[in-house]
Amino acid sequence: MDLKKSLVVIPLSLSLLVPVTNGVVVQAAKDETPTVSTAAVDLRSDLGHLLSEHAYLAIETMRKGAEGAEDFDASATALSKNTEDLSAAIASVYGEEAGNSFKEMWSSHIGYFVDYVKGTANKDEEAKQAALDELAQYRQDFSKFLETATGERLEAGSLAEGLQMHVNQLIGAFDSYVAGDYEKAYEYEREAISHMHMVAKGLSAAIVDQFPDKFNNTKAVTPAGDLRAQLNYLLSEHAGLAVMAMQNGIDGSDDFDASAMALSNNTEDLSNAIASVYGEEAGQQFKEMWSNHVGFFVDYVTATAEEDEAAKEEALNKLNQYRQDFSKFIETATEGEVPASALAEGLQMHVDQLISAFDSYAAGDYTAAYESLRMAYEHMYGSAEALSGGIVAQFPDKFAMEMPSDMPNTGMGGTADQGMNWTWVMLATVLFLSAGGYVLSRRTAKQ
Structure with a gap:
């Protein structure tokens, strides 16, 4: 099985976007009727859907790869389609050119995770460490890119820290599975899914603050939006x-x-x-x-x-x-x-x-x-x-x-x-x- 070819996408970068504290106002107006259906909350929900699905599918695809499972290719394809949808979501905000650039950058680090999976299969510790080193450099570079793209509404330092958390969750789930510690593997998986909804919260708040007119001057983070996000998490996790x-x-x-x-x-x-x-x-x-x-x-x-x-x-x-x-x-x-x-x-x-x-x-x-x-x-x-x-x-x-x-x-x-x-x-x-x-x-x- 050619993992690098088949495991088309295990994207990580955007899934650890973290909001900066300066300039992101999320106060709800007292005189507005609360609602869960606004352009900003819809964005938050869409990102929560795609990012959490990414974490879920990425872990399951890595697991299928380790097993040499017959459904590995189908799982990897589902993960690839998730990336297509996520890239389209970025394009809907920043335009087609930015969406294509994001997709290219997003996909470029996939080989490092493939290398980690292959290194594990081959019991090659040096290859595994090299893959982790490449991911470490990637998260630094991509975090800086996103800080610039969002007008510093997202901090590169916090982005890199959050991205490392996501990497640790996925690698932790994979390593635990390979080691036969299945209970720990699923604990990591649940943490990764939950974390992505927090990521969507911060990312959507930053985007909405950057482009208020695109979202009818609504806010992504409100009590009603939080309720919808919590239900998003609980219900989708159950299904998965x-x-x-x-x-x-x-x-x-x-x-x-x-x-x-x-x-x-x-x-x-x-x-x-x-x-x-x-x-x-x-x-x-x-x-x-x-x-x-x-x-x-x-x-x-x-x-x-x-x-x-x-x-x-x-x-x-x-x-x-x-x-x-x-x-x-x-x-x-x-x-x-x-x-x-x-x-x-x-x-x-x-x-x-x-x-x-x-x-x-x-x-x-x-x-x-x-x-x-x-x-x-x-x-x-x-x-x-x-x-x-x-x-x-x-x-x-x-x-x-x-x-x-x-x-x-x-x-x-x-x-x-x-x-x-x-x-x-x-x-x-x-x-x-x-x-x-x-x-x-x-x-x-x-x-």
Whole structure:
């Protein structure tokens, strides 16, 4: 396998952009009705989508390369398409020429990661160190380039520091996987995914400050924008981890337990979120219902492995009953604000995407599998927009507070450091669980 040819893109540079504290004003106007759908917040969401997907796909592609997996090329292609989309996003702000320049620079460092993967396979420590040295020089050069391009709204020093964090996360995930420490590998992966949403926050704030007219003088960092970003993160991570756990399950991979644990940890986070809003009893009730539905997916994977069509159909029937029951539960809990019928329809879309990604993978149609995977990942961003929009409209006072006038220069700050009431983020998370596609249907209806 020619890794350098096949592993088209494992881009890192832009994913560690960090905001400077000077001149980036993110204060929300008191007299404006809060909303999650503005040009600036859309930019933040788009960057969060592409950057976090990059981290997710990059780690999975490196893992597939280490395995010599049959779906390596399809995974690398998905990663390459992510780079195309990211380059197009840059071009939409800075123009086609800048987009092409970015793509060229972005792609130039890919060989260093390929060299690291190959050095690992060959047990060549010198080659691995040489690759890391090249990455170190690259992050310095590219950070300076971005500082200049953004009119010093991004600091080269902070950029380089943040980029090193991202490099450490991806290399850490890869090294841990190769060493057989699968639990640590997935811990790194979750950190990398989360970090990219903080990166999108800082980058979007800098771009919006640089080109306010392009974004209708709106701000990327607001309480409502933070809510949408938090939902973006939680929902897309769930989709990504679920697909990989199902792949590992059908393959009987050594890291199946660790991938299932990562998915379980995501469920645990969601359950704790429920408890923070509705109390421990409600949190436990949710955890039981949510875990049951994850179990139905496991049943489907097991039935596929055993070529038991009746068991597969039974698993799908259980998922169908689950979405009906859970949708009704949410409708009652929200006093009709979230209709059960729409919820059930939307949740079916999410189920279909995950099943499609898995079925295609099991059948050896890896191109289709990764197309479905990317659709499932992207679908969560439409869900987050509509769901967070409904919550903000329902509780506008909770999202109309002032924001601090300066951005942190680490790129790692979350909603807590900006006075955001985490309870309302958790409330949004509660509703997601049955609104995977309902919110997308609301979004489509508006178009």
